[in-house]
Amino acid sequence: MKLKGDWNTAKGKLKQQYAQLTDEDLDYADGKGDELVGRLQNKLGKAKNEVVKMLNDL
Template sequence: MKGNWDDIKGKLKQQYAQLTDEDLTYAEGKGDELVGKLQDKLGKGKAEITKMLNDM
């Protein structure tokens, strides 16, 4: 996911205006933290967030 993270981040910000750069900070090995932040912000489940990220 890291390789094209900038593209994914841009798409997420377009789709979900409430997301900030801080919400979308991705650090190697911290994928679970990112998913947790997105769950809190978007009110979606872990599986839904993971699928959304994988589909982008």
């Protein structure tokens, strides 16, 4: 998974939408998208496809 655009802006939107997310939860490095998706799945209790769609829609 490759995130488009400014990740810092996207991170801010996610933190506004989901107050329970921490900077650690949203830590993203190129090539580590699957790890990010996994952390968000666990934290938000969403399916992988829901998390991927949410990230792509940012």
